[in-house]
Amino acid sequence: MPVLVMKFGGTSVATLDRIRRAAKRVGVEVAKGYDVIVIVSAMSGKTNELVGWVGETSPMYDAREYDAVVSSGENVTAGLMALTLQEMNVPARSWQGWQVPVKTTDAHANARIEEIPPENITAKFAEGMKVAVVAGFQGVSPEGRITTLGRGGSDTTAVAFAAAFGAERCDIYTDVDGVYTTDPRVESKARKLDKISFEEMLELASLGAKVLQTRSVELAMRYKVKLRVLSSFEEQSDDAGTLVCDEEEIMESNVVAGVAFSRDEAKMTLVSVADRPGIAASIFTALSEGGVNVDMIVQNIAEEGRTDMTWSCPVDQVKRADAAMQKAAQDGVINYDELIADEAVAKVSVVGIGMRSHTGVAAKMFKVLSDEGVNIKVITTSEIKISVLIDRKYMELAVQALHDAFGLDKVA
Amino acid sequence: MPVLVMKFGGTSVATLDRIRRAAKRVGVEVAKGYDVIVIVSAMSGKTNELVGWVGETSPMYDAREYDAVVSSGENVTAGLMALTLQEMNVPARSWQGWQVPVKTTDAHANARIEEIPPENITAKFAEGMKVAVVAGFQGVSPEGRITTLGRGGSDTTAVAFAAAFGAERCDIYTDVDGVYTTDPRVESKARKLDKISFEEMLELASLGAKVLQTRSVELAMRYKVKLRVLSSFEEQSDDAGTLVCDEEEIMESNVVAGVAFSRDEAKMTLVSVADRPGIAASIFTALSEGGVNVDMIVQNIAEEGRTDMTWSCPVDQVKRADAAMQKAAQDGVINYDELIADEAVAKVSVVGIGMRSHTGVAAKMFKVLSDEGVNIKVITTSEIKISVLIDRKYMELAVQALHDAFGLDKVA
Secondary structure, rough: OOEEEEEEEEHHHHOOOHHHHHHHHHHHHHHOOEEEEEEOOOOHHHHHHHHHHHHHOOOOOHHHHHHHHHHHHHHHHHHHHHHHHHHHOOOEEEEEEEHOEEEEEEOOOOOOEOOOHHHHHHHHHHHHOOEEEEEEOOEEEOOOEEOOOOOOOOHHHHHHHHHOOOOOEEEEOOOOOEEEOOOOOOOOOOOOOOEHHHHHHHEEEEEOOOOOOOOHHHHHHHHHEEEEEEEEEOOEEEEEEEEEEEEHHHOOOOOOEEEEEEEEEEEEEEEEEEEOHHHHHHHHHHHHOOOOHHHHHHEEOOOOEEEEEEEEEEHHHHHHHHHHHHHHHHHOOOOOEEEEEEEEEEEEEEHHHHHHHHOHHHHHHHHHHHOOOOOOOOOEEEEOEEEEEEEHHHHHHHHHHHHHOOOOOOOO | EEEEEEEEOHHHHHHHHHHHHHHHHHHHHHHHHHEEEEEEEEOOOHHHHHHHHHHHOOOOHHHHHHHHHHHHHHHHHHHHHHHHHHHHOOOOEEEOHHHHHOOOOOOOOOOEEEEOOHHHHHHHOOOOOOOOEEEEOEOOOOOOOOOEEOHHHHHHHHHHHHHHHOOOOOEEOOOOOOEEEEOOOOOOOOOOOOOEEHHHHHHHOOOOOOOOOOHHHHHHHOOOOEEEEEEOOOOOOOOOOOEEEEEEHOOOOOOOOOOEEEEEEEEEEEEEOOOOHHHHHHHHHHHHHHHOOOOEEEEOOOOEEEEEEEEEEEEHHHHHHHHHHHHHHHHHOOOOOEEEEEEEEEEEEEEEEEHHHHOOOOHHHHHHHOOOOOOOOOOEEEEEEEEEEHHHHHHHHHHHHHHHHHHOOOOO
């Protein structure tokens, strides 16, 4: 039997009624002849509640215990989904990460999937089971402790299963009906894309478009998993949603595919660091070991053996970054005057594979922002995207102006 | 190091503050030099919520999925308790049932613990860990699926760990300060017992006194585990609560130790069953396989090859019993006219090891009930208890009258 992976996010399983609705969608695919692997998130709000409890209990928590706590929400929905399917006479059973097993690294709270042996589930399919319901977001470390994959990790679980089982497609059911040129809550003229390339989706995801976890897109790209994002709240046709696919499958496209943004960024500057070869490595190794996800990096020109190092990171990691730098200083690894944090910045990016062949996108972006009186604090670019860090209060304005300037409300 | 087991029930871990209070009690015992195994229940209300969802999803649910869902609450509190202890600088980590592993039978929703290999936890104690926090109520089947031990199963988890680790004592922290002669909510003159024998506690527990799960008392009796029931909400002295211990350790006692009751009983009568040798076995095997916990049993005298069979069971198992009997009839195992359920009955019992040497307890009990105008529907007795099934509306009246008549408000 061909295998289909269907992933339901938190809002799609938020209540027993919604689980029932999702189960009906699964039933439709089973009726078409698929063996289905369903990946479920926790009911919406549950994981946040658990994360809140952990933070309140222990601000600098042990990530192993964090994982043990926050993974529990998915176990609930997996069991309930299996029961719902059974009620509909669809042979189903639930699997927790360690039962499959979903083998991950031991990087707790941010683990990577290393292997998903398909044998256990395949054997059940062979016995007549039609649906394996798997708790998303979780796995098991080499030591046998529970791990989680980071926020949005259920997307990655879904793609990893699609790759491991050679699934025909991986459908990500969510609360939006596809991938948009930007977030419609910020720009009402945002337009749904029928198709988007893996590369663009990857940039959009990593830039804060929350529709898919970055790593899930990376995996899909690497293993050529056909990935579809669609709404669990609408009747579905076979070409609903947005297909994330190879560049070649997209005929025409705008130079810029979308405008992404990330509201909760912080800009941190380590002032007057003693400069020497390898200093950047020392700083960013310490930050990485401290669990800080550094994004943009700027180094000022060194004067008299001292330099300033600037980076951006999620605003809720400022304390961790501070702790990591203090520890590195105590350990004698680095030496600096002070660490300044600007916690009121946001990142806005334009993304498009068309940039490869069209010049002037950066110049146009900077002019649009300048015309709106928005000051740019940090710039980074890649082959298919340009990102800027700006004051958070200008974020919506910047997104709207860029969306308009690049004609994203119109089909190419 | 001597090992102490401490179990905290749902109300004792209902909030982060209460978990902190419980953790402080654990810290006190660690400071005394114990290696502590903490068994936690789910936050109060959580398991009921999960059970409710399962029932709403699937009235005749697959018990394996039920277990996967309802076991999740304990995972949350285990992690939070470990984090709380770490915050207090007490080296601790959490364990889920399958991680220990707590090996059980595969009787899902009502599994029995078969073995708890102590190696994994002992190794961590040897490395300097002071507290192993274990999610109660759950285990893992030979097949590798999650099992649960039935309501109140965390008590059993606690005693089983105490036995497996040769613990000095097993302290059960709960929302009451010990074992009472009856439930103080029903009889305000109820009195706390300083000590009670395993046998009496076993009868009280199995008769509906909810302070300890029956199986936990059985296990404690078998393995001579010193079991103490005490409140997590009061400052504790070393002789707080009620000690459940061997009969020989109790000097003086009343003939009757307590009055127990169980409100939510049903009386079911299978009318006009074709009588033949083995018919009782057929009926009760079918009920057992249908997941019905039959308590009292009465068989009428057979006439013309037909008989009536009456039993009691928890009122929420009436549907299961009905389904089991219909299935048995379809399978040709039994043959009957109808199944009548009286869902408005309660069970009231008097318990005491003194009954062994004092006669007339039953006669006195029946007279007290008769004087109050309470009709007795079914009677069962054992060496140290007498139970009657009565109309539910008379339950409180009966408990109060018996408590008074046997002088339970006065110390012997």
